[in-house]
Amino acid sequence: MIRDSIPLEEIREGMSASYSQTITDADVKSFAGxxxxxxxxHVSDEYAxxxxxxxxxxxxxxxxSFFSALFGTKLPGYGCVYTSQTLQFKYPVYIGDNxxxxxTVxxxxxxxxxxxFDTVCTVGKKKVITGEAEIYIPPED
Structure with a gap:
């Protein structure tokens, strides 16, 4: 089995991981689908x-959903299970925004x-989404 994760015993408060992506029209349409x-x-220029x-x-x-990508691939990594997430949507994210x-643990x-974890999405210096997540790490076999 391919393992790319940080063992629970090596995780410390304050550790963090980030992921950036420019939001495209194709992303929004794919997510709508x-x-x-x-x-x-989300999908109509005239309406919006x-x-x-x-x-x-x-x-x-x-x-x-980018939080899920971080948990499953970077911190803690493969095999973890998302157990809860709170979200506060502070500002909109527009097509073309990075x-x-x-x-952060x-x-x-x-x-x-x-x-x-504290969870935050930013566009530039503006916090657009904030929240808190809990992740379970199963014992290794």
Whole structure:
């Protein structure tokens, strides 16, 4: 089995990992297809121009899904299980924005094998999504 993860015993409070991606029209349309969320504020230029946002915005859950990518590939890595996530959507993410997702270890419960993370998405210096996640790390076989 391919393993690319950090063992629970090596994880420390304050450790973090980040992922950046520029949000494209194709990303938004693909997410709409996968999720079934075809809200016109995401997929219709004409509708979105008349909305409070002035142009199309990315799905909030698409943007926050980058946290899952970080957990499963970087910190802690393969095999971990997402157990909870809170989200506060502070500002919209527009097509063309470079979104950076960052997860930071907040608390470690070694007995229960659970780690609490602060989760933040930024565009430039602006925090657009904040929250907290809990991840379970199964014991190694």
């Amino acid at each position: 996968i999720s079934g969320d075809h809200n016109p504020v 121009e008349k909305s409070r946002f002035g142009k199309r915005i990315a799905h909030g859950l698409m943007s926050s 979104l950076k997702a960052t997860v 907040k608390h470690i419960d070694a007995v229960k094998r659970r780690i609490t």
